Amino acid sequence: MDTTVLILLFLSSLPLFYLLAKQKPPKKKLPPGPFGFPVIGQSLSLFRALRTNTGEQWLEQKVRKFGPVLKLSLFGHPTVFLAGQAANKLVFGNDTLTPRQTRSFTSIMGRQTMREMIGDDHRRLRAAFGQFLKPDVLKKYVSKIDEEVRYHIKMNWTGQQTVTVTPLMKCLTFDIMCSLIFxxxxxxxxxxxxxxxxxMVAGMWSIPLNIPFTRFNKSMKASRRARRILSKVIQERRRNLDHGLCSPHADLITCLLSLNQEGCGNEALSEEEIIDNTIFAMVAGHDxxxxxxxxxxxQLAKDPAIHAKVAREQEGIAxxxxxxxxxxxxxxxxxxxTWRVALETLRxxxxxxxxxxxxxxxVExxxxxIPKGWHVFWASSMTQMNADIFHEPHKFDPTRFENQSSIPPYCFIAFGGGSRICPGNEFARIETLVAMHYIVTQFRWKLSGEDDGFTRYPLPSPSQGLTIKLEPKGDM
Structure with a gap:
């Protein structure tokens, strides 16, 4: 390990040493488990596991050794890892545990996001997003998303023998978000x-030392440039609203600029809050x-039977x-x-x-x-891949979601839970279903190449971008 990495890890671990030195010996029992090596903790070990898609096994090994409540050190903070349905209920239903991302994430995305706010500030921001995401407004966005999907397929899929899916889907969702958020x-x-x-996204889970040539430094520069772009967009939208040239529900920015006292409390959102939250919505909804x-x-390329059922449903609508x-x-x-297939994919x-x-x-x-100031870490797989909750969890079975009320609470947490459940889950449903409709009704496909693996750093991504061979279906 080179000297630069050691220095970065030492600096990132200072909060851990400060908290441990400041705290008096607790009267109640701390969870079992070691903090790991001085300075490094388990951060590098978790990074390696995520890159090789063994993060689930990494956590399961610790749970087998120490139990479903254990302590460790991640990103320079003393951390308690919790696993299980009761743990998820605590995480999502207890106001004393507030969302907290890594310092690199908050530095790049902003500190005034709905994800970071608590109490009245969180309720105010959530209500603001509610103006953009309420059902009667979302219904109006379907045609805009439809237009973006059709244009994307015409420009990037039609006439192609092979396509690489991951970068194309990121382009598509980015275009949709640009249209409807900005x-x-x-x-x-x-x-x-x-x-x-x-x-920006490349540095979200990086070591937060802002010196030249680091990933974090590059992401911070990108964040500043993006903020300058958005500031100009906000100024333009404000002028258009003042002169009646656009609707208050034309996009997310106009919704946030148009908030009134009856719509979202007594305090208007500052430009910094609008920028932070539009960036956060962009990142959260795009990737x-x-x-x-x-x-x-x-999955549809690997499972012809499920593919055929999705195709029948979509072709009937077409x-x-x-x-x-x-x-x-x-x-x-x-x-x-089709949406059950999506939910099973998310599981x-x-x-x-x-x-x-x-x-x-x-918190006990x-x-x-769990001492005050410590971080709590949770992972979706601890319940979503638990055989005691989902029978044969490694089998892809969309019928699990035919009756969603039969799934125990706080076990399927792809959208979070409690008062902080993802407010954009219905928006994501629209994007996903419109995109799958046009892809399934216009093309057949199969995987190109044998490498079917994927990595999870920071988000799941096929190792080679998922290249597929296309065959057009022709007119319906």
Whole structure:
């Protein structure tokens, strides 16, 4: 290990040493488990596991050794890992555990996001997003998403013998988000924002030392450039609203700028809050949906029977449409089997492997103490791949979701849970179903190449981008 890495790890671990030195010996029992090597902790070990897609096994090994409540050191913080249904209920249902991302994430994405806020600030921001994501507004966005998907397929899929799915899905979801979050048409501004977004995401789980040539430094520079772009967009939207040139619900930015006292409390959102939250929405909605669609396409290539059922459902809807007619909200509600395939994909390959909370005060769980200031880490796979909850968890079976009420609470947590459940899950459903409709009805495909593996750093991604061979179906 070179000197630079050691220095970075030492600096990132200072909060751990400070907290441990400051705290008095606890009267209650701490969870079992070692903090790991001085300075390094288990951060590098977790990084390696995620890159090789063995993160689930990495955690299971620790749970077998120490139990479902254990302590470790991650990203320079004393951390308690919790596993199981009761643990998920604690994480998502206890206000004393507040969401807390790594310092690199908050530095790049911003500190005024809905994900980081608590109490009244969180409720105010969530209500603000609710204006953009309420059902009667979402219904109006279906045609815009339909337009973006059709244009994407025409420009990138039609006439091609092979395509690489991962980068194309990221381009598609980025274009959708640009249209509906920022109201940006295709052009130089959208392309510039796309470039900055790629560099921002690359550093979200990096060591947060802002010195030249580090991944974190590159991401921070990209974040500053993206903020300058968005500041100009906000100023333009504000002028358009003042002169009645656009609707308050034209995109997310106009929704946030248009908030009134009746709509979202007494305090308007600052420009910094709007920028932080639009960046957060962009990152959260862009990569996660791209991951879901990519792995659905991968699964359908591997499972002809499920592919045939999805195709029958989608072709039936396509035959009911006149040439050129866009999909509607009612059409999406008919795609029940396709959405079950999506949910099963999310169960087996959740876009978010896990996340962090921070204890605002001492918390007792299962006989152990989680001290104030410590981080809590949870992982989706601990329940979603648990054979006691989901029979034969490694078998892909969409029928599990025919009756979602039969799934025990806090066991399927692909969208989180409790008061902080993902507010954009319905938006993601629209994106996913519209994209799959046009891909399934226009093409047949099979995997190109034998390498079917994928990595999870920071999000799941096929090792070689998932190249597929295409065969057009022709007109319906």
């Amino acid at each position: 109201g940006l048409d295709r052009g130089d501004t959208r392309q510039a924002l796309a470039t900055e977004l790629v560099d 996660t949906t791209a991951v879901l669609i990519t792995f659905m396409i991968r 035959k009911s449409k006149t040439p050129g007619e866009t999909l509607t909200w009612d059409d999406l509600n008919k795609m029940k089997y 087996m390959i959740p876009p978010v492997f896990g996340s962090f909370r921070k204890a605002l005060k001492d 769980f299962n006989g152990y103490l």
